Structure formats: C-alpha cells, structure tokens
Amino acid sequence: MKTRTLVAAVAAAAVVTAGSIALLARAADPTVEQLLADHALLRRELDRCRDLGMKAVDDPRCKVADEAERRRFFGGGVKYTPITPQVFPNTPAPAAPGPDPKAAPQSGGAPPHG
Structure with a gap:
C-alpha cells in the first residue's frame, strides 16, 4: 500500500x-507586437520556423511570426488608391449623359415616320 x-x-x-x-x-x-518591436527576435523565430520545415504550418509560434513578418512587410497604413490622371487638362470634363431622345416613347399612336 x-x-x-x-x-x-x-x-x-x-x-x-x-x-x-x-x-x-x-x-x-512572443506576441506579434513584441516581434515587431524586436527585429532580432523576429529573425530568430522565422529561422526556427524555417528549420521546422512542414511542421511550421501547424506551429502556433510560426503563425505569430508569419503575421508579424506580414505586418512588417506590408505595413499597416492606408491602402493605396491611385488618382486617375487627367490626360488632356485643357479639355472640359464630359457632361453627364442625359436620356437618349431616340429611346423616348412616341406621343400618340402615330407611326414614327408617317
């Protein structure tokens, strides 16, 4: 006993x-913010994940390191929205298209060319 x-x-x-x-x-x-603040730590984590091979896909630390590397590479700023250039600045802007007069219904029952 x-x-x-x-x-x-x-x-x-x-x-x-x-x-x-x-x-x-x-x-x-480490968290994503810690990895972003310490580049040497991020490098060590990414090297560790590289050495893991395919096991890195399921490793939670590698997922955090990948997210930190993605944020570091792409940044967190505003997305780029290009401004359309005005090719011919001296020409006036086209007017908004109005209703097509040919598509308007005919008044009365008379044929169009009658």
Whole structure:
C-alpha cells in the first residue's frame, strides 16, 4: 500500500510539473507586437520556423511570426488608391449623359415616320 501511494504521489508531481512547464512555455511565446518591436527576435523565430520545415504550418509560434513578418512587410497604413490622371487638362470634363431622345416613347399612336 505504501508503494502505491508513493507511485501515485510521484505521478501526480510529474503531471503538475509537466503542466506548469507547458504553461510557462506558452507564456513565453512572443506576441506579434513584441516581434515587431524586436527585429532580432523576429529573425530568430522565422529561422526556427524555417528549420521546422512542414511542421511550421501547424506551429502556433510560426503563425505569430508569419503575421508579424506580414505586418512588417506590408505595413499597416492606408491602402493605396491611385488618382486617375487627367490626360488632356485643357479639355472640359464630359457632361453627364442625359436620356437618349431616340429611346423616348412616341406621343400618340402615330407611326414614327408617317
């Protein structure tokens, strides 16, 4: 009975230790903002993900590093909206098209050319 209690206590201690290590490891994962602030840390994370190969697709730290790299590359500014150039600045702008007089219904029942 004493051996079973000892084994159970050791197993419980191992589970608690493993759980706390996992929680501490998760807490140490850098955020996107931390990676953006520290370029060397971002480089290390991207190098680690590169070395993981295809496992990096499912790795949460690699997803955070990819998001930070995307934000760093593309920036967070306003999207570019080009202004249409006026090719011939001396010509007036075209007037808004009005209703087509040929498409207007004829008044009365008379034929159009009758």
